[in-house]
Amino acid sequence: MDITQIIAFSFIATFIVILLKQYKPEYAMIAMIAAGIFILLFVINKLSSVIVLLEELTDKIGINKEFFVILLKITGIAYIVEFASNICKDAGESAIASKVELAGKIVIVTLSIPIFSTLIRTMSEII
């Protein structure tokens, strides 16, 4: 699925969304979600090779695996949250979009607590 197909697909999708917006705005939003999902599905499989490479790197350098897993989780959450909040913004609901972003930030902070604790522990050992 090369990039030109994705660009053509996005033009068609925006055309359909604009067309539907005049008659039935709720269908336009659903078409927006569907288009966003397809474009994401096109590219997301390419990410897996990057992740495998990163995993090998972390094994070589010797960083403990748990941090890498948390980092992956955080990027995944950020990815989905950004997707959802942009769709809410396009539909005109920026209040909901900011709530989604807030929820995403909170989840990310709670996920990264172990990293902070180990950081502080290593700092205290040094001092």
Next chain:
Amino acid sequence: MEIDLLFKIAAIGILVAVLHQVLVRAGREEQAMMTTLTGLVIVLAMVVREISELFNTVKTLFNL
């Protein structure tokens, strides 16, 4: 495969819009509302399947 679903959504949307206008002109507002709702439910059902597929791929990829 993906583009067809988008065309289906567009087709259903326009069809429901036309049906709505026709029914409203014919003086049957309730049927018009019903057709709009059923069209919406059909389209939502199609999109929900795609959303769950996306979320599963993301889950497996980032092992969330």
